[in-house]
Amino acid sequence: MKILKTIFVPLAILPLNNLVSAQKKDSIPKNVVAFITDKFPQTRDLNVEFTQLMPYKFSPQLRSENLPENKIKNFQQINASTNIYFIKGQKWMLSSNLNYKFTHINPENEISIFPGQQYREQDFHYHSESLSLTHFSKVFNKLAVFSATASVDGSDQHFERFRGMLTASVVLKATANTKMSVGLALMIDPSIQIPVLPVFTYEHTFSNEWVADIILPRKILMRKNIFQSGRLSLGAELNDSSFYLYPDENRYEYRQIEINSGAAYEHTLGENLIGTLKIGLRAAPRSRIFEKRETFNNFIFEANTKPALYFNIGISYNPFTKLKNN
Known part of the structure; x- marks a missing residue:
C-alpha cells in the first residue's frame, strides 16, 4: 500500500490546525495559543495510552514462501508522547515531539524468520524524537504555513533512522463553522516509495452540533460534545x-x-486532565519486515492479518486546557 508515508504527517499539519481553529483577524501567536487551550486539543502536551487487541489470526509469508497460518494470542501496546511548543513571534514557531512505544506480542506458534532465531513471546521498544520549525506567511492573500521537520527514531539498543520532512499548506477557508486547507508534504526518507503526499484538512460544524473532523489521509471523524464535560467521536x-x-x-x-x-x-x-476510552475494529493491511537499508517494498517477511477488536484507554495532561466548551 502507498499510505505508509502518512506516519509522519500529523507533525507536519499541526501548525495549520493551530491557525484554522481561530478567527482570521487574530494575530498568529494568539491563534496558536487558542488552539492549544482548546477543551479537547488535537494534540496533547503529555499523553499516555494502553491498547489491548483481542486474539487474531494471520497468514505469514517468508521470502515469497507461504507459511502455516498462525495466531496472535496477546497483543498489547503502551504509548507515551509529549508535545512542546516554543512560539518565537508573529511569523515563526518552534515545536518538538517525543514519543515512546512498548509492544508486547505473543503468537500461538513460534515464528521462524531468521536462521537460529525462534520468535515466541517478545517485547519491543521504539522511540522517536522530532523538531519542527514553522513559518507563517501569505500566498495570494491566503494564509500559508511552511514547515521543516527533522526526526530520529530507534530502539532500546540503537538510534536508527534519521528523517526529514518539508510541508507547505494554504488555508482556503476559516470561518466560525468551516475550516479548510490544502497542502503538500515532502518526506526525506530512503525507506518510503513515494516521497510527496497531498494533505487536505476540513472541519465543519453542523446545525445539530455534530462536527466533521477530516485530515486526509490521517483520519475521518464525526464528533459531538455530550454531557457537560464529554465528547463522542465516530469514524x-x-x-x-x-x-x-x-x-x-x-x-x-x-x-x-x-x-x-x-x-x-x-x-x-478537572482543569488539566482528559481521560479517553476507545473501542472498535483494527485492520492491518500490511505487516512487513525488511532490512533497514531497504524499502518497505523489498521485504523478507509479510503477514496478512485478520481484523481484530481493540480496546484503548488513555489519559493526557494539558496545562493550558480551558474548562469552558468550544
Missing part, C-alpha cells in the same frame, strides 16, 4: 506500529499500517 484513524530487530549483523525493521475504526469517548477530569 476511522490511520496509525502504525514499528520497531527494530537485531537477529544478526544486519538490522531489520518491522512496520505495520493500521486502520482503527470505531468510537472514542473523551472526558475532562
